[in-house]
Structures are given as structure tokens and as C-alpha cells.
Amino acid sequence: MAEIFAGVATSHVPAIGAALDLGKADEPYWKPVFDGYAPSKTWIADKKPDVVILVYNDHASAFSLEVIPTFALGCAAEFPPADEGWGARPVPVVKGHPKLAWHMAQSLILDEFDMTIVNKMEVDHGLTVPLSLMFGQPDPWPVPVIPLCVNVVQYPPPTGHRCYMLGKAIRKAVASFERPLRVVIFGTGGMSHQLQGPRAGLINRAFDTNFLDKLTADPQSLVRMPHVEYVREAGSEGIEMVMWLIMRGALADDAKEVYRFYHVPASNTAVGHLILENPGR
Template identity: 70%
Template structure:
């Protein structure tokens, strides 16, 4: 049977992708950030999954204000890197897994989640930057990817509780898939940042670290944090952190299994005007 073996959490700052693409990763400003992912690259090479279900938010690329799905699951065989106004990133095409994606869709929708199914879309930095951070700059991504786009751009955004519940439903779906697949789930976005208004540039280190502690140790309580707390403490874009709760909800301990092993934890500011958080949790 398929099994979720680990969850990975990381910010997806677009400037990180630009730094890699323009050969700036070795510059003093960027070196500390990329060093924080050295362990992660080695870990991923050793624990290479067959499929990654990658939770991210689209930045008005595949979806516009004309059409805003709350949860959109990619069911296509391939996804091209999106042109976000300055050309597509020079990264490999993303190959999907339509069979597993269709099974997850069937299972999760029967589990009372109303997903939007997307058979064709381009994927922006929200998805490709995490792949670059974890995989470097390969000629081809070393596993298949199922995109799960979450609306955290235009209110109303889903609650942390609902995202956590969706992660639980995804775990049940993967567990019921009749193939011996190693599946990882990645939650991306965040951490504290605000891109506009009087508080533009806000970074709250103390809140970020406390939130990471709670995500690891008490994910149920973490899922109960109301939207206003994210806005107040982590800035208007801090709401992206609810996407990490989808990945956390898919871990075995939430369903009564063993506590996950913290394989790596990293935090860095700034990257552009954003706090970068990163975490790897492994099911025993």
C-alpha cells in the first residue's frame, strides 16, 4: 500500500528562485539561507519519494480573481513552469501522477471535501521554489508531483482547522491506494511577512519560532489559531502558514500513530522581506 513517509515544510519566496536562476546563491546575502538546505538535499536523496503532494498557493497565475478555488488538486500528467511576468523560470517541467491524484480526489471528495480538479495549469514559484530548494538544479525533478493549490490570497481563506482536516483526509486517501508508493507531503508558504501597507516588511521571529514549536508538539492546538492572530502576529501574508497544517494533518501521529521524528529545523531572516522557515518531519 502507499504510505506517507514524511512531511516537508518550507517558505517559497520568489526571490529565492531568482537568486538560484541568476547564479547568486554563493553571494554573502544568500549563502546562509541556502546552507540551511544542505542537509535537506542529502536527506531527500536518501529518502527519495515516488510522489510528492505539494501544497502551495497560486499567485494569480493559474487562477485570477475571476476564478478562485479554495482547494484545487492537479490531476494532470505534466505542468509547465509559469510565466509570472518576467518569463518562466528555467527549471524542468513538473511531471504529475494522474492515477494517484484521481484516487485522492475520489477519496477526499467522498470524505466531504469539495475539491476543484484541475486537468491543465501552469505552476508558479509557489511550487517550483520548494522543488529548487530541496532538489537543487537538476535536469529533471527526481519524483512525480501532485500540486494542491490553496487560496490564501483572496479572503475568505480556509481555516487552519479545515486545512488540518484536509491533511487527515489525504492521509486516509493515500493509505487506501493499492500500490507500494513512498509518498511525501510538502506544506509551503510563510513564515511571517507583509508585503504592503504601514507594516510592510514585518517579521516576527518570536512568534514564528513559537508557532513551529506548536506545529511539532501540539498540531491540534496549532490548527485552532484564528485568522486574526496570523494577521496580527505574522502579517497579512502570514496566513500562508495554514497550508503547513495540511501537511501536518497527514502525519501518522494525528491518527494515533507514533510521534514524528524531527529530522531538520531551520529558520532564517531575511530572504527578500520574508522570514524563511523550514522543517522536515519523518514518520517512524
């Protein structure tokens, strides 16, 4: 049977993608960021997952205020990079895994999660930057990807508890798939940052560090955190971290941290990154 054996949490800062695309990865400002992901590239190359489930949020590329799905599951065979206003990133088209995606959709909906099934969708930096950080700049991407887009832009976003329970349902769905696939789930976004208003540029290292600690050792305490605490402590865009709880819920309760990286700043944002593995994996 298929199994989710590990989870990856990572920021998805758009400027990171631009730095790679424009050949700036070795510049003094950006080199510490990319050096921090070097062990992660080695890890994922060694683990060789068959599929990545990538939890992210769209930034008005595939969806707008006209249609706002809370959870949108990409079931297509491929997902082209989106033009975010300055042209699409020069990265490969993301190949999907329709069989597993449709199986997940059926399982999740029958488990009473109201998923929006998406059969045509462009993907923006929220999805492609994490792929670049973990896989570099290959052509094609070395693994099929199932996008799971979460609304954390227009209030109300889903609660941390809802996200965590969705992760558990995803783990159940994958485990019931009949093919022997090894799956890694990514939770992306964050960490603390605010892009507008009087608090623009906010970074809260203490909050971020505590969140990283608890994501491994005490996720239940994060599940109970209200939206207002994310906004107060981590900035208006810090709410993206509820997506990390989907990843955590998809893992075993006793999953172990195998790698951590944290760096500030990266385009006025705190970059956070964790790799968690289930026991024996």
C-alpha cells in the same frame, strides 16, 4: 499500499528562485539560505520518495479573481512553469502522477471535501521554489509531483482546522492506493511577512519559532488559531502558514522533527523549514 512517510514545511519566497536562476546562490546575502537546505537535499536524496504531494498557493498565475478554488488538485500528467511577469523560471516541467491524483480526488470528495479537479495548470514559484530548495537544479525533476493549490490570497481562506482535517483525509486517501508508493507531503508558504501597507517588511521571530515548536509537538493548538491572529502576528501574508497544517495533518500524531532551519531576512521575509518523519520511517 502507499504511505506518506514524511512531511516538509518550507517557505517559497520568489526571490530565492531568482537568486538560483541568476547564479547568485553563493553571494553573501543568499549563501546562508541555501546552506540551510543542504542537509535537506541530502535527506531527500537518501529517502528517495516515489511521489511528492506539494501544498502551495497560486499567485495569480493559474487562477485570478475570476475563479478562486479553495482547494484545487492537479491531476494532469505535467505542469509547465508559469510566466509570472518576467518569464517562466528556467526549471524543468513538473511531471504529475495522474493515477494517484485521481485516486485522491475520488477519496477526498467522497470524504466530503469539495476539491476542484484541475487537468491543465501552470505552476508558479509557490511550487517550483520548494522543489529547487529540496532537489537543487536537476533536469528533469527526480520525482513526480501532485500539486494541491490552496486559496490564501482572497478572503476567506480555509481555517486551520479545515486544512488539518484535509491533511488527515489525504493520509487516508494515499493509504488506500493499491500501489506501494512512498510519499512525502510538502506544506509551503510563510513564514511571517507582509508585502504592503504600513507594516511592510514585518518579521516576527518569536511567533515563527513558537509556530515551528507547536507544529511538531502541539499541532492542535495551531488548528484553533483564528485568521486574525496570523495576520496580526505574522503579517498579511503569514496566513500562508495554514497550508503547513495540511502537511501536519497528513502525518502521524507522534511524527518527529528531524531537521529545522530558520533564517532572516530573505527578501524581507522570514524563511522557515522543517522536516518531520513518522515513527519508524
